[in-house]
Ligand SMILES: Cc1cc2nc3c(=O)[nH]c(=O)nc-3n(C[C@H](O)[C@H](O)[C@H](O)COP(=O)(O)OP(=O)(O)OC[C@H]3O[C@@H](n4cnc5c(N)ncnc54)[C@H](O)[C@@H]3O)c2cc1C
């Protein structure tokens with residue numbers, strides 16, 4: 237075992253202090269207090285890089301807190317965090333700018349018949365801010381003795397010749413624009429570890445490197461969506477009318493546009509966040525086909541719909557942000573060929589990094605926490621044989637029901653992508669019975685069609701970015717690279733350079749007729765550009781630790 241006082245070498249290193257990583261660290265430290273566990277996160281403070289809805293299923297979080305913080309129900313912070321429960325569950329279909337129809341009767345009937353989308357029922361779930369949840373779990377982790385280090389970004393995972401992880405490499409601090417060391421340069425250390433837990437969230441940098449280096453495979457291509465979200469402060473009357481226990485999920489307008497073009501997968505969300513704030517968001521599958529589509533435009537249109545407007549009109553946006561969701565489902569979970577493990581040897585993949593989002597209900601938080609519980613238990617039981625960790629972890633994830641749940645939604649997103657939401661959603665009812673089928677990655681489906689509902693005014697990305705409170709040290713090398721500028725010329729001719737339009741932070745600009753990531757310090761770390769550039773021509777790497785958004789209540 238590693239020396240517990242030297243953090244260049246630890247027993248267990250967790251990359252990512254989101255719900256998955258913190259749940260793993262808490263479980264392990266609670267079950268095996270003598271093991272040194274270090275969690276690193278690129279955010280300046282716990283919760284700063286976490287954005288979600290969020291409706292939280294209670295089972296796994298109760299299991300975690302009952303085990304690690306027995307008296308948590310008496311704790312004031314926990315009482316505030318878990319004070320809102322869903323008592324009114326609206327699923328609406330928005331037809332045009334004014335009409336809306338409840339889909340709850342159909343969903344309840346589907347639930348009674350155990351049909352996939354019958355899972356879209358949220359009564360008695362908690363309504364939480366993931367930034368606050370993560371902040372709270374960080375406190376629990378520290379209380380049980382976990383070493384939590386924020387502002388530390390990992391850029392690579394190191395393997396030995398057998399494919400076993402030996403540690404991770406942190407990002408250098410203090411390089412100039414040109415990459416040359418400045419006087420305050422500090423080289424990124426290598427943190428060695430006996431076991432590595434990858435819990436970086438969606439499209440994890442180290443996770444994807446590990447999948448490639450260790451030869452893991454996905455049976456189907458990973459697919460993504462982007463969620464753009466604002467917290468809006470409204471009047472007492474508007475909030476009272478919305479109520480503190482209501483959640484709204486809306487399909488249709490403005491992204492289902494069957495009459496005037498191909499529909500997009502996704503929809504709007506509205507959740508009460510307390511203190512007269514309503515979270516309003518728009519989630520859109522990255523397989524949209526319109527070259528000029530910006531998800532923020534769809535969010536604006538959603539806010540103008542008669543149903544939504546009554547609650548948020550005249551309100552003040554107090555926070556904003558964007559993040560991707562992994563949507564490929566069961567067949568997109570990365571596995572090791574010979575063992576089927578979700579990881580390999582002493583390395584395991586958790587939460588959104590593994591793709592544990594159930595697309596029947598667009599929820600991943602409970603599975604992220606469940607996977608953390610499984611990882612903590614697996615490490616405890618395999619401390620003397622960490623080469624068997626990934627297999628044991630996968631067994632426990634299965635035992636916890638995460639994979640069964642993922643199986644219920646297998647093929648869902650692929651069916652919708654292949655046939656479009658209109659035909660694909662009803663067809664997805666039979667998705668579980670269909671054989672596995674793959675579809676092209678999101679970036680390949682761009683066309684030269686126009687999004688006809690684009691608002692007249694461009695979305696104000698500067699204000700949105702300010703609401704995410706995002707910041708990076710300006711002088712560092714850009715963490716975004718365009719691989720082949722010649723492809724941008726072709727992209728300009730075919731699609732008018734969509735990265736400039738869809739990046740929610742306005743990072744890309746034309747400078748002297750060349751597209752550049754001109755404002756990398758505005759980046760929200762959503763990674764959409766890496767997955768939606770139609771020429772697969774953008775790479776996102778992790779910037780210096782501590783940079784990026786500073787979400788407080790997202
Ligand atoms: C708009 C939106 C709405 C959603 N709504 C819901 C909902 O209502 N209910 C639900 O259950 N789920 C919802 N989800 C999904 C849910 O948020 C995720 O499933 C969940 O956050 C996954 O947790 P995680 O710990 O795996 O990842 P994350 O929460 O993404 O945490 C990953 C952490 O890793 C850190 N990190 C990443 N890379 C590095 C690195 N290289 N070095 C150091 N640190 C790193 C990040 O800073 C971050 O803190 C929603 C998601 C979105 C985007």
Ligand code: SF4
Pocket residue numbers: 718723724725727728733734735736751768769770771772773774
């Ligand atoms: S980076 Fe990608 S999306 Fe942007 S102009 Fe170049 S090819 Fe097009």
Ligand code: SF4
Pocket residue numbers: 716738739740741742743744758759760761762763764765766776
């Ligand atoms: S540059 Fe890329 S990762 Fe950053 S905010 Fe824009 S789309 Fe997201």
